[in-house]
Amino acid sequence: MLTDSPRDISLKPRILIADDSRIVRATLIKRIEGMFEFREALDGEQAWEMLLIDPSIRVVISDLTMPKLDGYGLLSRIRNSKISRIRNMPVVVVSGSDEQAERDRAKAAGATDLITKGMSTGQLLSRLDILSKLISTQNEFERGLEALVQHTDTNQHIVLPSPEAWQEQAEGMRTNAIRQNRNFVVLTACIGLKHVELDAYPALPPSSVVNAIGQLLHRTVRQTDCVARTGEIEFTIATGSIHFDSARNFAERVCRAIAHANLIKDGQMALIASCGVVSITEYAGETMETERSLAAMRVTAKERALLGLHNAITGVIGTQEELLLKQGGHLSDIDVNTVVPVADGEVDLSIDLATLLRWIKEGKEDQVLGHIGKLSSELQPLVDLLLKQYKT
Incomplete structure (x- = not known):
C-alpha cells in the first residue's frame, strides 16, 4: 500500500478508481490521465483503506460488482464515515447498464453520479472536474468557518448590511432583472442545532457560530x-x-459546509443548515407585479428554509422539495431529472443556452424540445452571421 510523501503532492486532483477489472481501470486511466492523478483499488475493501490513508483523494469512481466489498458496501462505509472528508466524498458509480432501477438503487445508496462505460471522454472529464472543484470549494468553506469561529475578533468583523439596506439594494437588482429579462434569486439560510438522536425542532446555535457564518457568506458571495x-x-x-x-x-455547498464544519465541540450535537430558494422564474405567466414582489419572494424563501429546519434537513428547499415535505414525503422521492413545464409564451430564465446544448449532447432531446423557442432565439444571431459569411 502506497502512502503520500511530501514529494507526492500534486496540483492535479486525485481520483480513486475502484474496479476488479484491470481492463476497465486501464481504460479509465487512459481517459483521465493528464487532467487528473489517479489511484487504483482492486476491490471495495482496498478502496476503503486508500481513502483512510490518502487525504488528497477528491473523487471516487467505483464499480458496483467487486469482490470482498462491492460498490454498495463501499458507498455505505463512505456515507456513514465519522470522517467528514470521507463522508462528503463525491462517488461516481460506473455501470455497464443504463437501467433506471440500478440508477435509482445507486442514488439511494449515496452515489453522487452514475455513468455508463460508453460515456464519452469529454463528458467524463467534465463531470469529474465539476465534482473535484465542488468538494475543494466545500472544504475551503469549512476550513474558513472553523478559522473564523476560533479567531473571533469583533473589531475586525465586516458589518453586514442592515435588512433595510439589503431591501433597497435587492429591490434594485430585482427591478433590473425584470426589465432586462434576466433571472433573480432570493436565498434564505436558517441555522439550527440539534441532538443527533432527536428529530425535534433545532435549538439556537452559539452566537459565535452564527456570526462566523455571516462573515464567511459575505466573503463568499459575488460583489454584485x-x-x-x-x-x-x-x-x-x-x-x-x-x-x-x-x-x-x-x-x-453553503448548507453542507456549515453542517460539516467542526464548529460544535459536543459530539452529540450537530448543526442543521436549511436554505430556502425562490426565483422570479417561478412566477412565469403571472400578470400581477405583487405576485413576484421582493416581499413575496422573501416570505417564500423564509417559509421554505423554516420548513427544512423543522424537518431537520440540511440542504436546499425549492418548489419541489416544499410540495413534497408538505405532503409528508421525503426528499429522496424527488426525481432530479424532472423538468418543470413553463407556461405558454413565457421564457424559462432558469435554463440557459449551455444547459440546452449539454442536454442535446447527453441525448435528452425530450427535455430540450420544451425550450426549443429559447434555443432558436439564442442561436439565431449565430445562424445569421454564418449565412452572411457564406453569401460573401
Whole structure:
C-alpha cells in the first residue's frame, strides 16, 4: 500500500478508481490521465483503506460488482464515515447498464453520479472536474468557518448590511432583472442545532457560530450579490443574472459546509443548515407585479428554509422539495431529472443556452424540445452571421 510523501503532492486532483477489472481501470486511466492523478483499488475493501490513508483523494469512481466489498458496501462505509472528508466524498458509480432501477438503487445508496462505460471522454472529464472543484470549494468553506469561529475578533468583523439596506439594494437588482429579462434569486439560510438522536425542532446555535457564518457568506458571495442577517438564525442573499441551477448549487455547498464544519465541540450535537430558494422564474405567466414582489419572494424563501429546519434537513428547499415535505414525503422521492413545464409564451430564465446544448449532447432531446423557442432565439444571431459569411 502506497502512502503520500511530501514529494507526492500534486496540483492535479486525485481520483480513486475502484474496479476488479484491470481492463476497465486501464481504460479509465487512459481517459483521465493528464487532467487528473489517479489511484487504483482492486476491490471495495482496498478502496476503503486508500481513502483512510490518502487525504488528497477528491473523487471516487467505483464499480458496483467487486469482490470482498462491492460498490454498495463501499458507498455505505463512505456515507456513514465519522470522517467528514470521507463522508462528503463525491462517488461516481460506473455501470455497464443504463437501467433506471440500478440508477435509482445507486442514488439511494449515496452515489453522487452514475455513468455508463460508453460515456464519452469529454463528458467524463467534465463531470469529474465539476465534482473535484465542488468538494475543494466545500472544504475551503469549512476550513474558513472553523478559522473564523476560533479567531473571533469583533473589531475586525465586516458589518453586514442592515435588512433595510439589503431591501433597497435587492429591490434594485430585482427591478433590473425584470426589465432586462434576466433571472433573480432570493436565498434564505436558517441555522439550527440539534441532538443527533432527536428529530425535534433545532435549538439556537452559539452566537459565535452564527456570526462566523455571516462573515464567511459575505466573503463568499459575488460583489454584485447582497447578503444580510435578517434574523437571529437567518441570513438572506439576493443574486441576479445567474442560472438558477448555479444558485441552488451555491446554496447546497453553503448548507453542507456549515453542517460539516467542526464548529460544535459536543459530539452529540450537530448543526442543521436549511436554505430556502425562490426565483422570479417561478412566477412565469403571472400578470400581477405583487405576485413576484421582493416581499413575496422573501416570505417564500423564509417559509421554505423554516420548513427544512423543522424537518431537520440540511440542504436546499425549492418548489419541489416544499410540495413534497408538505405532503409528508421525503426528499429522496424527488426525481432530479424532472423538468418543470413553463407556461405558454413565457421564457424559462432558469435554463440557459449551455444547459440546452449539454442536454442535446447527453441525448435528452425530450427535455430540450420544451425550450426549443429559447434555443432558436439564442442561436439565431449565430445562424445569421454564418449565412452572411457564406453569401460573401
